[in-house]
Amino acid sequence: HKELLLSVFYGYLSDLQKQEERGELLQPLIFVLLVLCSILLYFKVSLMDPGFVKPEEEVKEGEDKGQGVVILQLPGDIKLRRCGYCLVKQPMRAKHCQQCQHCVRRYDHHCPWLENCVGERNHPLFIVYLSVQLVVLLWGGHVAWSGLYFEQSREWLQHNIFLLVSFLLILIFTIVVLLLLVSHLYLISCNTTTWEFMSHHRISYLRHSQLENPFDQGIILNLWRFFCSRHLTAWENIYFHKSSEPV
Template identity: 30%
Template sequence: MNNNTSNQNMVTPSPSIAASAEPPKTKRLYQVWPGNNKFLCGGRLVFGHDASSLFLTSFLIGGPAITFCIKMLVALKHGHPIASQPILIGAAVLTILDFIFLFLTSGRDPGIIPRNSRPPEDEAFDLSTPYLDWMSNKTPNVKIPRIKDVKVNGMTVKVKFCDTCLLYRPPRASHCSICNNCVQKFDHHCPWVGQCIGLRNYPFFILFISSSTLLCLYVFSFSWVNLVRQKGSLWFAMSHDFISVALIVYCFIAIWFVGGLTVFHLYLISTNQTTYENFRYRYDRKENPYRKGLVSNFKELSCARIPTSLVNFREWVAEEDDYQDESYRTYNSEFDKGFVNPKQKFDMEMGTMYGKDSMRVPNILKDLDYSGIDDNLKKKVGAKDGTFDIFVLADQDLKYSQWKPKIAPNANIGEIGKL
């Protein structure tokens, strides 16, 4: 009897509770990564957002190189005096090396910095925004983007808080708007390799453009020799060897691009700059905190060990857990709209919409219902034409107002405007 009574008193868990007790399903990190990267081989290969441009780049490199090799192979088969095995082998080796460096540049992590699911703790409790200040009867305080000063080789360098990755970017890091990642020692996003160029793939990028330049010079030189050594005049040789003429013209044009790019990056290496720093901070016109001297600058690139990736894209994560907390992301999106850029220039994280007097007004204030506010108060604090300014009300004492916002403790910040 007692056993039956005890069995009746037992509480059977509801299906929802039982389901929640089940272990969450897991996925690889690369499958839920919020950036715009493309992954292959189970997250082992990390490509940029525009990785499809590799097909065009491969065609522009491989087309002329393979054409030259085939021409040399045919000439060698027919016993042509200008053809030799070393020339053919040299062209093949340069072409293979060029493709290897292209793949190593495009298919590896350029130095992606892991994102935070929450901002730094000291910043999480200092979110002073216009609508929160107004609710607490304070003068609206519109902040500029948060910046910290750090010392690098005795010089002050400013680091900026990334509102997308929720972290302070390390010195020389920047956020790529195409791949949507913060990258260590960000140089630029190269559309030809379809990848960001950063700390972990910059050496391979230098080898790629250098080998491309050498390949162009190689094909150009031996194609010209092929014309000169033929019998008859130069014009006669050109009229009977269209392939060599086409290769000469193509390589002459390509050398101006890849050769000029190689020389430019050799200059950047000698001064220890990145492309981003050269265009943004103009370190060639002022003191560079990273410059160590010509020899040390080249040694830093050629002898330094490539650091390991900061992100393990193959690690297991819970399937229902987003990489960033969705509730904070909604809040943070409204929070970002309260910033004012001091230069009033386009910024990926900040946007470009401004209100009057260059003040950014959050969208949340535009959706508030003011019907509960006393009409006499509107006439008192507003203009004579009946207009109502939310920032005028912020300077008044709360005792004049009969309306108080009712916000649930767990309410989504995006729903406040609907109250």
Template identity: 35%
Template sequence: MLCKNCQCGVNVCVRLTHTALCIAVPATLLWKNSGLKRAVVDGDDPLYGILYFLVLILSLVMYYTACLTDPGYILMTHAKKRNGIQAISNEQEDSCPSEDEVEDTSLNADCEEPLDKGSKYRYCDFCEIQQPMRSKHCEDCKRCVRKYDHHCPWLETCVGERNHKFFLMFLFVMSVVIIWTFCITLKALESRVQWSEWFKVNLLLFLDILVLIFGGFSVLGLCGFHSYLMLNGLTTWESVSREKITYLKYLDDNYNPFDEGYIRNVYYFLCFLNVRRWETIYFQKAKIKTSNGVV
């Protein structure tokens, strides 16, 4: 287990590495005879250069927003044993949103009892709490996370209910940057008769292309996959571990109780700011399914 200072150091190193790569590739294009250099340094098309760097900066803003936003850590009740007596100290009361801050079907489960008291909820032995539906304990963060998606090593944090939208926005903007940069880099390659001469002249651009190809496959693939998850109201954890999840494994394989249709799924994913109470949606869907005679 890493100590807090070590973990913080890992976080900083990973994030600075990402930032360095995002800056290094365009920097080589400004040094070599590329369309970006002609637009920015030579002043042929400054608007083109400004637009490119605005998109690049936006990708970094989305990256750090996803990194630094609370993914949805569940407030814990801290238990301290002193002389055999267990003293409980709760989190501050104002951590629970007021009724004006939360939609009728989107209550903060830290402040409310589970909707269906007959239901069996997962108990986290590490955090010593009953997890709200769609939550999972992250072994890397040592916390339970709402609507857990996955722990991202490139962000060095979890992706959960509160930062999943920023993660997808980062992937989308980063995909645009990678494709745009790849096109500029290809056009900047200089032709030579001998392969040795070509390689010497285009070495930096060739390294840029390798970085863009390997990074591009990952980013574009993740962008497509998480767009699919958003449209279908799923998470990565639910998609790949359905048979292990208590509230899903007994349902039909093709049935998703959290799917509210493409429009509502996208709206709640991108535009809704508060956490939702997924128990409400789950049991409403269960009632509708039962009333239709489908078991």
């Protein structure tokens, strides 16, 4: 195996040397930059605040504290649900995460790969991360496939086992990331979350609404609000504007 890895490594170096002689180092440089960008996005999404609901936010309701948070002044007959775990008032679409031990705004899911929740603050960056990761995987799969030599020889498997296993692993991860990205983009275009989609019948504000999805404002506005809005959204405004029944 060491000889095989060394042969692949030296083969890769020789290929880079040939590309350097031909002045074709732009593509390998772009690929390396994409890999670095993917790594940085991973740490950014995994370490950033996904939209934790903080206890101090309910002290001065109706005021903007300069943190990009929209605090909603609700009518007196509408009460926000208080979380039974961390005892904060949950904005609509928030959910308590048992792994993070926090309530998360516009909770989508807890990602074990990131070891962090995907919520209203980091969800757009999560989509960017998936997109970059998909490009890296497709490019890596193309490189692995192009490196295979399809020649009838007894030693073919021995010389190509590393690239073949790499290609199969990349193919599996590519399918997973592609399906994940497509499903998230579909849910975003409908302005719903993975949690709401999977637990629609158990969520009170969806179960009691006259509309199937009271937050859907059309594909264009849904995408604009998701990717371009700099402030957290007071979803109660949209909900009670479209539905006359209180939760």
